[in-house]
Amino acid sequence: xxxxxxIRKEWKxxxxxxxxxxxxxxFHFPIRAMVSLENWRExxxxxPTEAMEYLAWSVHSSLGMSVFSIVILILLVTLAVQLxxxxxxxxxxxxxxxxxxxxxxxxxxxxxxxVVPTSIIYSLTFACTYLLVNSSEFGxxxxxxxxxxxxxxxxxxxxxxxxxxxxxxxxxxxxxSQIALTFIFTIFPVGILLxxxxxxxxxxxxxxxxxxxxxEAARFIWPVYTVYNPTSAMxxxxxxxxxxxxxxxxxxxxxxxxxxxxxxxxxxxEFLIFKxxxxxxxxxxxxxxxxxxxxxxxxxxxWSLQSGGTLMVVFYWVGASIFTYLSYLxxxxxxxxxxxxxxx
Amino acid sequence: MLIKGVSKTIKQKPILKGIxxxxxxxxxxxxxxxxxxxKTTLLQLMVGIITPEAGDIQLNEQSIYSNxxxxxxxxxxxxxxxxxxxxxxxEICQLYKDIYPKFDEELFYSLLERFTLPKSGKVxxxxxxxxxxxxxxxxxxxxxxxxxxxxxxxxxxxxxxxRILQFIVEAVADFNVAVVISSHRxxxxxxxxxxxxxxxxxxxxxxxxLDTIKESYKKVQVVFPHGMPxxxxxxxxxxxxxxxxxxxxxxxxxxxxxxxxxxxxxxxMEELPMTLEDLFVAKLGGEQFVG
Numbered sequence: 001x002x003x004x005x006x007i008r009k010e011w012k013x014x015x016x017x018x019x020x021x022x023x024x025x026x027f028h029f030p031i032r033a034m035v036s037l038e039n040w041r042e043x044x045x046x047x048p049t050e051a052m053e054y055l056a057w058s059v060h061s062s063l064g065m066s067v068f069s070i071v072i073l074i075l076l077v078t079l080a081v082q083l084x085x086x087x088x089x090x091x092x093x094x095x096x097x098x099x100x101x102x103x104x105x106x107x108x109x110x111x112x113x114x115v116v117p118t119s120i121i122y123s124l125t126f127a128c129t130y131l132l133v134n135s136s137e138f139g140x141x142x143x144x145x146x147x148x149x150x151x152x153x154x155x156x157x158x159x160x161x162x163x164x165x166x167x168x169x170x171x172x173x174x175x176x177s178q179i180a181l182t183f184i185f186t187i188f189p190v191g192i193l194l195x196x197x198x199x200x201x202x203x204x205x206x207x208x209x210x211x212x213x214x215x216e217a218a219r220f221i222w223p224v225y226t227v228y229n230p231t232s233a234m235x236x237x238x239x240x241x242x243x244x245x246x247x248x249x250x251x252x253x254x255x256x257x258x259x260x261x262x263x264x265x266x267x268x269x270e271f272l273i274f275k276x277x278x279x280x281x282x283x284x285x286x287x288x289x290x291x292x293x294x295x296x297x298x299x300x301x302x303w304s305l306q307s308g309g310t311l312m313v314v315f316y317w318v319g320a321s322i323f324t325y326l327s328y329l330x331x332x333x334x335x336x337x338x339x340x341x342x343x344x
Numbered sequence: 345m346l347i348k349g350v351s352k353t354i355k356q357k358p359i360l361k362g363i364x365x366x367x368x369x370x371x372x373x374x375x376x377x378x379x380x381x382x383k384t385t386l387l388q389l390m391v392g393i394i395t396p397e398a399g400d401i402q403l404n405e406q407s408i409y410s411n412x413x414x415x416x417x418x419x420x421x422x423x424x425x426x427x428x429x430x431x432x433x434x435e436i437c438q439l440y441k442d443i444y445p446k447f448d449e450e451l452f453y454s455l456l457e458r459f460t461l462p463k464s465g466k467v468x469x470x471x472x473x474x475x476x477x478x479x480x481x482x483x484x485x486x487x488x489x490x491x492x493x494x495x496x497x498x499x500x501x502x503x504x505x506x507r508i509l510q511f512i513v514e515a516v517a518d519f520n521v522a523v524v525i526s527s528h529r530x531x532x533x534x535x536x537x538x539x540x541x542x543x544x545x546x547x548x549x550x551x552x553x554l555d556t557i558k559e560s561y562k563k564v565q566v567v568f569p570h571g572m573p574x575x576x577x578x579x580x581x582x583x584x585x586x587x588x589x590x591x592x593x594x595x596x597x598x599x600x601x602x603x604x605x606x607x608x609x610x611x612x613m614e615e616l617p618m619t620l621e622d623l624f625v626a627k628l629g630g631e632q633f634v635g
Contacts, residue, residue, distance in 0.1 A: 001413045001416075002442070004442040005439055005440075005442030006443075008439050008442055009439060012435065091422075091426050091427070092426060092427040093393075094388070094393045094420075094422060094427070095422075095425075095426075095427030095428070096427070097391075097392055097393040097394075098391040098392060098393050098415070098418075098419075098420045099412075099415065100412050100413050100414070100415035100416045100418075100443065100444075101413075102412050264394070264395075265393055265394055266385075266388075266394050275355075
């Protein structure tokens with residue numbers, strides 16, 4: 001069966017955000033590069049010796065991140081929330097699920113509607129920038145830069161973040177929980193190591209979890225790939241591999257389709273769609289908050305009293321206890337809420 | 345369309361238990377039951393918005409869950425059509441043409457004209473009555489064989505209500521569609537429906553053909569000087585009592601019940617016209633509070 005109707009429906013919901021993303025990519029790549037070219041010429045004219053010192057880095061950066069990358073990431077998350085979380089909150093999903101399409105097809109169209117336009121506009125604007133810079137008098141600075149890597153890693157970062165937000169949308173019941181869990185699980189790999197590392201450090205004077213393991217965990221933070229810069233430490237190809245976000249995108253897409261097909265829309269508006277996940281989330285939220293509370297609590301001990309560590313341990317557990325209680329109240333409220341926006 | 349042993353549990357509470365019935369084209373089926381009986385849940389199951397724990401819904405022997413393509417022949421009109429409010433009429437028409445291959449654009453615009461609805465602009469700017477009418481026009485323009493309506497006249501004024509009911513009657517006759525209506529407005533269902541399915545505590549309590557209700561059931565007003573005899577009380581349900589005057593409903597195809605009442609020597613006995621509302625109260629009014 002033709003998916004033209006589905007594409008039309010999703011396009012209607014997403015075109016405004018996609019237009020903003022397209023405009024931001026124009027600013028992120030070609031417009032920024034054009035402005036940079038003028039700036040470099042001006043800097044060489046005014047202060048040639050000093051300019052030559054950082055010009056190579058500056059030229060490389062024209063293919064790397066900018067503040068626009070962050071805004072584009074936020075818009076991609078918003079788009080995924082618009083396509084799943086917002087549909088659930090406003091009962092538009094009832095209309096969608098009543099249509100004569102397989103749910104896995106619906107999920108796939110939602111993925112395509114975000115990924116294809118983003119990839120096309122990214123590729124075009126990146127190519128424009130590369131041609132602009134390479135054909136200028138500063139083009140020689142790009143020699144030795146791995147252009148393929150500079151092109152593919154941020155793109156994979158954008159697509160992985162979008163796919164990840166869609167995946168989170170298949171387990172959450174409304175848009176606020178989709179946004180919250182996307183944020184929490186994005187930083188989770190490093191966040192949990194940090195919290196556990198601090199726990200062991202304070203209580204057992206052992207911080208083996210920090211350091212190299214945190215760096216390893218950072219590979220699973222998808223937005224990190226979008227801030228790739230050919231000259232920065234993040235550009236170290238040992239740290240960033242196309243395989244991690246590449247495989248993640250496929251896993252998110254397949255798992256998302258599988259979960260979306262099994263979605264229990266009777267729980268739309270609630271924190272989670274799959275009730276069997278609730279015990280894990282309850283325990284997980286309370287444990288994480290307790291660890292965070294311990295960190296905050298021990299941080300309140302004045303510097304002069306930190307030596308010895310006993311007071312640190314006491315404050316750690318006081319903070320952990322308070323946060324445990326507060327998070328218990330929070331989870332009670334969280335799992336009983338129902339946010340559904342009903343029209344007239 | 346075959347609803348085959350469908351069961352649904354929400355939050356560990358069984359909402360529907362083993363529901364089985366068939367919907368035939370060219371007929372109007374009314375779903376009635378008290379609040380919380382599972383009417384909307386059943387309609388949502390019939391169109392695949394939610395999925396059952398047990399049982400299946402089949403169209404031409406194909407499950408709507410494993411072959412959702414067959415839903416090209418099923419259209420659901422919810423009680424508040426939220427999904428399309430940001431669309432213009434033209435966009436909706438295009439969207440429905442893409443989704444439902446049998447969508448009749450000419451019919452759609454002619455119905456809009458007939459019911460003096462605007463042919464352009466956004467649906468979000470319509471009044472509640474206009475939205476309800478528009479949703480019905482859209483549903484019937486798909487030329488789907490099955491149209492499911494959830495409280496189609498809820499909250500509408502009497503003029504709009506009459507237009508909608510008239511439209512449904514005409515559409516069923518003209519397009520030979522099967523309409524399933526969930527409604528609390530029993531007077532409307534009495535006017536529209538061929539068959540009534542009564543849901544009680546998540547189960548099909550009874551299925552009636554409206555033609556036979558009046559023949560099978562009797563409603564009588566009787567007066568007994570010393571209260572109603574137990575023998576008469578056991579015949580059916582007392583739906584009204586004022587002093588010594590009782591209103592009684594009972595199943596009585598062979599007039600045996602009437603004879604039994606006569607044998608009890610009432611001071612006065614009169615047979616009253618039977619309505620769907622009487623049947624509803626008799627069958628479902630046993631509990632004071634809603635489920």
